[in-house]
Amino acid sequence: MIKFSNVTKRYGDCxxxxxxxxxxRDKKIYCLLGRNGAGKTTLMKLLAGxxxxxxxxIYVAGARVSALNMPENVRYIEAAKPQFNMRxxxxxxxAADVDTDFDMKFAMRMIEKFRLDKSKKxxxxxxxxxxxxxxxxxxxxxxxxxxxxxxxxGFDAVMRxxxxxxxxxxxxxxxxxxxxxxHLVDEIASVCGQIIMIDNGKxxxxxxxxxxxxxxxxxxxxxxxxxxxxxRLNVLDTExxxxxMTAYVYDDRIENPADAEITDMSLQELFIKMVGGxxxx
Amino acid sequence: MNKQKKYFAVSWVNFRYTTWIAYLAAGxxxxxxxxxxxxxxxxxxKDIFTISPYxxxxxxxxxxxxxxxxxxxxxxxxxxxxxxxxFSACALNYVIFALIISIVGTxxxxxxxxxxxxxxxxxxxxIDIFGWNTSIFDTFFSQLTFILxxxxxxxxxxxxxxxxxxxxxxxxxxxxxxxxxxxPVLRGAEMxxxxxxxxARPAIIHILICLIMxxxxxxxxxxxxxxxxxx
Numbered sequence: 001m002i003k004f005s006n007v008t009k010r011y012g013d014c015x016x017x018x019x020x021x022x023x024x025r026d027k028k029i030y031c032l033l034g035r036n037g038a039g040k041t042t043l044m045k046l047l048a049g050x051x052x053x054x055x056x057x058i059y060v061a062g063a064r065v066s067a068l069n070m071p072e073n074v075r076y077i078e079a080a081k082p083q084f085n086m087r088x089x090x091x092x093x094x095a096a097d098v099d100t101d102f103d104m105k106f107a108m109r110m111i112e113k114f115r116l117d118k119s120k121k122x123x124x125x126x127x128x129x130x131x132x133x134x135x136x137x138x139x140x141x142x143x144x145x146x147x148x149x150x151x152x153x154g155f156d157a158v159m160r161x162x163x164x165x166x167x168x169x170x171x172x173x174x175x176x177x178x179x180x181x182x183h184l185v186d187e188i189a190s191v192c193g194q195i196i197m198i199d200n201g202k203x204x205x206x207x208x209x210x211x212x213x214x215x216x217x218x219x220x221x222x223x224x225x226x227x228x229x230x231x232r233l234n235v236l237d238t239e240x241x242x243x244x245m246t247a248y249v250y251d252d253r254i255e256n257p258a259d260a261e262i263t264d265m266s267l268q269e270l271f272i273k274m275v276g277g278x279x280x281x
Numbered sequence: 282m283n284k285q286k287k288y289f290a291v292s293w294v295n296f297r298y299t300t301w302i303a304y305l306a307a308g309x310x311x312x313x314x315x316x317x318x319x320x321x322x323x324x325x326x327k328d329i330f331t332i333s334p335y336x337x338x339x340x341x342x343x344x345x346x347x348x349x350x351x352x353x354x355x356x357x358x359x360x361x362x363x364x365x366x367x368f369s370a371c372a373l374n375y376v377i378f379a380l381i382i383s384i385v386g387t388x389x390x391x392x393x394x395x396x397x398x399x400x401x402x403x404x405x406x407x408i409d410i411f412g413w414n415t416s417i418f419d420t421f422f423s424q425l426t427f428i429l430x431x432x433x434x435x436x437x438x439x440x441x442x443x444x445x446x447x448x449x450x451x452x453x454x455x456x457x458x459x460x461x462x463x464x465p466v467l468r469g470a471e472m473x474x475x476x477x478x479x480x481a482r483p484a485i486i487h488i489l490i491c492l493i494m495x496x497x498x499x500x501x502x503x504x505x506x507x508x509x510x511x512x
Contacts, residue, residue, distance in 0.1 A: 050358065052507060068507045070363045081359040084298050091360075097290035098362050100283045141361070 001025055001177055002047065002145065007056035009042050009201075016042040018201035019056070024179075028193030029171055031209075032181040035275055039201040040181040041078075044147045047179075048076035060145065075099070076147040077138045079131035079154075088125075088133060089118040095137045106173065107140035114162055127154040135163065139170040139178075146170075146178045152187075160184070164191050185267040195267070199275040216270045219247045221260030229257045236273035248273045284366075291362055291370035292377070299352045303344035310337035333406030335389035338382045342428045345378060346371075346436035354440070354509075364506045371436065372499065379428040387421045390414070411480060419484035426491035427479070433498040440505055 002024040009017040016039045024030065034040045045051040046058055049070030058065040065071050083091060088111070096102035111118055114132060122130065135151045148167075152160045168191045171178060179196075182188050195212055197205035205212075219226050223245040226238075234251040248265060250273075256262055265273075314334035321329055349371055357367055386408065394404040408414050413423035441447030461467040481487040 049364075066507070067509070068364060068503065070365075072363070075361055077361060078359055082356055083360060084294060084356050086298075094290060094294060095360050098287050098360060098366070100287075137360070 001061055003059040005057045007053045007058060009046060010054045016201050022203055024177060027175040027177055029191055030179045030194045030196055031188045031192040032179050032196050033185060033271055034198040038198050041149055044076055044149055048074050048147060073144040075138050075141040075143040077134045078149055079134045083122050085121050085123040087119055087121055091122055099141050101142035103140045103142050107136055110136045110166055128159055142174055144176050148180045150181055152182060152184060167191055185271050189267050197274055204274055214253055215250050216265040217249055218263050218265050219249060219260050225259035229260050287366050288370045288373055291366055292373045295349050295353055295374045299348045300345045303341045306344060307338050307340040310340060330403045330405060333394050333404045335386045336406040338385060342378055342431045343435060346432045347439045350436045350439040368502060375432040379425050382428055383421050383424040386424050390420055415484060422488045423484055426488045429495040430491045433495040437498050437502055440502055
């Protein structure tokens with residue numbers, strides 16, 4: 001369905017996407033992870049045809065994507081960008097007018113469910129509510145590919161929970177490719193089917209969530225025991241506290257060793273170890 | 282049908298949002314002209330030269346394309362409008378603007394300016410300046426195509442401003458005006474260009490030249506759309 005073939009995108013001297021080749025076929029919720037400036041938004045804009053690639057080609061359902069031929073079956077709305085200051089009802093109606101596949105019933109049901117005031121004008125809403133409105137508009141589209149860039153930015157814990165429910169409900173009603181970029185890695189894990197991790201414009205991981213959960217683990221114990229156990233494994237990083245050591249492994253699961261303990265690695269930890277970000281990310 | 286629905290929806294938003302600034306500016310100027318005329322009449326000085334109020338409507342094709350190409354473009358892209366839909370919908374906006382202003386201008390000229398000038402007023406408007414008054418056909422279509430040309434030019438220039446060639450075009454225009462106008466020989470060339478385009482007679486020549494230039498200018502947007510970021 002989606003094919004990036006040796007795609008590079010440069011902004012002057014800066015390379016945002018570097019020779020990216022990726023294929024996405026299955027209808028799933030994909031989680032796009034990467035540090036700030038890793039190229040997540042650029043990737044989404046390229047896919048939506050909002051930007052032209054400097055090199056390489058992008059295909060959606062076999063049709064080549066270009067900035068002039070924006071694919072009709074891709075929906076990408078940025079929450080942080082301005083909208084017309086219409087009443088919410090009008091804004092949704094307008095979105096339906098310009099999108100032939102818009103599911104008005106779903107949009108209205110979500111507006112009711114999340115107790116969003118349809119009579120309010122867009123500019124009077126809080127940032128979180130604006131984001132929720134644009135997310136509802138995106139998900140109400142029956143387009144084959146939905147791109148959500150930082151959709152939970154500005155959401156409190158309750159709104160985030162509601163968002164994940166909305167995402168899951170939309171996907172179960174209409175299975176398709178939904179790509180969500182977020183920094184709240186562990187939260188999205190409950191609904192996402194595949195993780196795409198990019199760093200410096202290049203993919204460092206593109207795997208099914210179950211496979212990742214299986215492969216990402218920690219070995220903790222006495223330093224010598226951990227070193228011996230993890231000798232032939234793909235160790236992402238190690239941490240030492242006194243005579244104890246923790247090895248962060250991304251490899252096939254091993255049997256529980258007698259002198260060390262194996263525990264699951266969270267997606268957040270995996271993300272940090274994979275892209276070498278700071279501990280706050 | 283769906284395509285047409287999209288074009289009309291985008292055009293309607295273009296008419297309704299942001300462009301109100303252009304209507305407001307034009308409206309204030311028209312009202313100011315009418316008030317001025319009323320005061321002149323009350324003061325008994327109706328023979329004083331007065332700019333026809335309809336001429337102020339030309340503010341709309343000068344301001345609205347700037348607002349559409351800059352403010353509305355980003356918002357429309359961000360709600361899911363495709364670039365080609367934007368391109369076609371804006372063309373529809375500009376044709377409707379041109380039609381309305383030309384109709385109002387023509388009616389104002391023949392049913393306000395001419396009758397009032399006969400009883401001693403001294404109205405002078407764009408139609409008189411450009412000499413588009415040989416017939417109703419001339420008055421209407423000369424305005425229509427000239428307004429289309431203004432809008433296509435302003436839209437194109439405003440749209441290009443995010444790229445280096447937009448700035449280059451600005452500098453080029455400023456350079457032509459500042460270099461050509463003071464030097465008599467070059468001024469002659471400039472005059473020749475305008476005489477053959479804007480002031481060309483018979484009317485059909487002017488109408489065709491304006492129409493062709495408007496279409497060509499507007500079509501160049503397809504080149505910029507390729508490079509312009511979606512929002």
